[in-house]
Amino acid sequence: MTGLDRLLAAVAAIAGGLGVAASAAAAHTSGGETLKTAAQFLLFHAPAVLALTGFSAAGLVRGALARLAAAALLLGLGLFSGDLALRALAGTPLFPMAAPSGGVVLMAGWLLAAVTVLVPARR
Numbered sequence: 001m002t003g004l005d006r007l008l009a010a011v012a013a014i015a016g017g018l019g020v021a022a023s024a025a026a027a028h029t030s031g032g033e034t035l036k037t038a039a040q041f042l043l044f045h046a047p048a049v050l051a052l053t054g055f056s057a058a059g060l061v062r063g064a065l066a067r068l069a070a071a072a073l074l075l076g077l078g079l080f081s082g083d084l085a086l087r088a089l090a091g092t093p094l095f096p097m098a099a100p101s102g103g104v105v106l107m108a109g110w111l112l113a114a115v116t117v118l119v120p121a122r123r
Contacts, residue, residue, distance in 0.1 A: 001057035008070045012049035015077055019043035022085060029088065038084035045077045045106070052113060061116050069112035076105030 001009075019042030026035035049070045056066035079102025083094040093099075 001053070002063070004067055005053045005057050005063070008067060008074065009050055009053040011074050012046045012053070012070070015042045015049070015074065015081075016046035018081075019046065022081075025089070032088070034084050035088035038081040038088070041077060041081045041084075041106075045073050048113065049073050052116065055116075059121060061121050062119055065112065065116040065119060069109055069116050072105055072109030072112055076102045076107075076109055078102070080106060 019039045022035055022039035022042060026032040026039055029035060052061075052066045052070040052073075055061045056063040056070075079094065079098050081102070083098035083102065086092060086094050
C-alpha cells in the first residue's frame with residue numbers, strides 16, 4: 001500500500017467517524033435534517049473510498065485511477081457535507097455554491113470509480 005493509499009484510507013476512516021458524530025449531533029440539534037444528510041453522505045462514501053484504496057493496494061485496479069476516484073470522492077464529500085454541516089451548526093455556508101459543487105465532484109468521483117473497475121489492471 002502506497003503512502004497516498006494510506007492517506008486516502010485514513011481520511012476515509014475519519015469521514016466515517018465524522019459521519020457517526022454528525023448523526024449523533026443531528027439527533028440533538030436544530031437543523032438536524034440538514035446535518036443528518038451530511039452524516040449519511042459521510043457514512044455512505046467512506047466505505048467506497050476504503051474499497052478503492054484496497055483495490056489499488058491489492059493490484060486489482062490501476063492505482064492511479066483508483067486514487068483519483070478516491071480523491072474526487074473525498075473532495076466532493078468535504079465540500080458537500082462540510083457545507084451542510086456548517087450551515088446546520090453555525091448557520092453559515094462554507095462558501096457560495098459549495099454543496100452543489102461538492103455534489104458535482106461526487107458524481108465525477110463515482111464515474112471515475114466506474115472507469116477504475118472497468119479498465120483492466122496492468123499485469
